[in-house]
Amino acid sequence: MSDNKKLNEFTRYIKGRKCAVIGVGISNRPLITWLAGLGAKIVAFDKLGADDPVMSKTIADFKEAGVELEYSIGEGYLERLKTDLFDYVFKTPKMRFETEELVAAKDKGAVLTTEMELFMSLCPAKIFGITGSDGKTTTTTLVSEMLKKAGYKVWLGGNIGTPLLDQIANITPDDMVVLELSSFQLLGMRKSCDVAIVTNITPNHLDFHTDYQEYIDAKTNIFRYQGPTGRLVLNAGCDLTFDMRMISSGKVVMFTASDEAKTRDNVSYYDGYFVEDGKLISVIDGVKTEIMSADDIFIPGYHNVENYLAASAAVEGYVTKEDILAVAKEFPGVPHRIEFVREIDGVKWYNSSIDTSPNRAINTMKALAGRNMKGVLICGGADKKCIYDGLGDAILNVSDRILIYGTNAPFVKDILAKEACGRKYQLIEFEGDDKDVYEFPETRDNVVNTYKDMIAKARDLAKPGEIVIMSSIGTSYDHFRHFEHRGDMFRDLVNGL
Known part of the structure; x- marks a missing residue:
């Protein structure tokens, strides 16, 4: 037994x-x-x-x-x-x-x-749960890596890692469990995590949820059933997550990289993780501690600074700032998230198949623009009834040559035209069969051939010193099993050039 x-x-x-x-x-x-x-x-x-x-x-x-x-x-x-x-x-x-x-x-x-609800009910270890519209996978991985660096045995699961229920007998109270949880998994959930992070909330998955409020309510289940010993990490820069503090029974900790959000009403009432003069800092019981410089973070982007703030807030008391710094300097990023694939003829190729929403893609474009990385964009996926505002401007700050294929192509084309503001760009649309991929065990030949054509065209258009980035801006379910399937295929095709 x-x-x-x-x-x-x-x-x-x-x-x-x-x-x-x-x-x-x-x-x-x-x-x-x-x-x-x-x-x-x-x-x-x-x-x-x-x-x-x-x-x-x-x-x-x-x-x-x-x-x-x-x-x-x-x-x-x-x-x-x-x-x-x-x-x-x-x-x-x-x-x-x-x-x-x-x-x-x-x-x-x-x-x-569900399998996840039963696992959480039976798990003897402390559970760290991460949800949100963007940043879940990176933040989840960072929490896991920080805990590993501190010497804990870590079980990674949920949307990433492997199913954990069949391993439950091997998990001990001294271990740590880290879960990435989607709104699908959280809808109807009656069990919360010991430590919960909500990275942000923007309209997402509205092709599944009855409305935006149901999506928001599902996210709150990650902490709704916490007791007073629970810990809730919230983004102070997002109004919806900031307001979640009002329904929390646990200890609330704020994070934001925004100077404006840091000074909003009531933020100072809580412990928090912020950026000050280019440094990541914590403010615990009024005591300010420097963790590291933002320049120490290997992976690019403002959003990744926020991911580090959120993860650091979650693991407080379990790891040292030296552990956090070591991860920041070593961690190369998660697969499919601005993932470097290879360099060909002076052009660097990147896979960002995880960009399954316009907001994710906007963050990717901002990260690239912040490092003056520009070139050719390959995009297109399935729409989730999301808001596309800001996407056109973000894309055109990185690319003026855009190759698109997918059922969300009309939305992307419309927002580019709306937000171009006189900027010129070349847009090439690739067409294919929209038949449901679920009827097929593997990717259909016509989909592979379309991506081959897009990659070949991108290679022709890109110049030495530029990049080619595949940022889908939508889910993979129009043509693939999941975003990893799409990203793996893209990586394999690029490596085959």
Whole structure:
């Protein structure tokens, strides 16, 4: 038996219980194997049918691993939730709780939850959780790296890292868990993190959420259930996150790199992490301490200074400023975030596939402009009903040669025309098949060929001393499985030149 009492209680309870797992994706496959190993009776649900190559391989993999389970897949795959009695239903993050079949299962007594919510309920270690519209991945990685530098064993999960629930028996109270959490994962969540960061809030994922307020409310679940020992790190430069201090039960700590935000009403009431004369500082109980110079941060951009402030505020009391400085000097950035790929004929190529919203892309453009890095932009993805204001100006400060491909192309073209203010630019649109990529196990040839054409054109247009940056400005779901898939393909194609 484990030393984890909550885990032991769950293990005793779940044996022989009937569990529905909806979505046989990356995070739920370890969940299925883990639950089956505890003796639960599993029914796996998925919209893909048995004749789909991905599903047929998944079924074969489970069979080869000796995992016994039933399947409800293909057309009408959720209907069984209306007829069978389940003890637990684990939904996929992008399935809404009010889905008819989920409501029916709950009405018959099923516990509706997610892999992440169960993990957080059973985890014996301190949990650091990071959410926000921008900066989540970098800030999450920084928190993890700082804690590692201080000597802790760190488990990284959520949107990045690996699923952690099947590792729960190996996690001890002395370890640290760091999670990147999306609004999908947080919607309906009834468990909060011990230390929570909200990096910022801007309109995002409005193609999923009923409205902007639901998106905001989902983000607050990362701290809503904290007690007085909880810690909440908020961006003082964002009105929406600043106002979240009013509903916090834990200790609130502010951060901002903005001089204006630092002096706004009530900020001085809280401990905080700020920038003063080019230095990152902390103000704790009125005592000011210099952490490091902003010039010590290896990765470029004002937004990355804010990411370091947020991460430093989260790990206060667990790491030294020397640990933070060491990470700042060494950390090269996360993959797909202004990631240097290679230099060809004096032109440097960068992959920023993680720019899944206009605001992320604006931050990328500002970071590049701040270092006078200019050249050719490859962009385009799927729209999330976001606001594009400011994007055209930000792009034209970096590039006057823009290659675009994706379902959000009309929005990008419109904002460029609106904000050009007389600046001249060349825009080349590439067209392709908009058929849903989910029907295919890998990237379709026409998508690959389109990117090959864009890369070849970018190579022709770029001059020595310039850059080529792929900043998508939208999600990858119009043509790819996820943004990593898109970024990996771009990197491979560039490395193949």
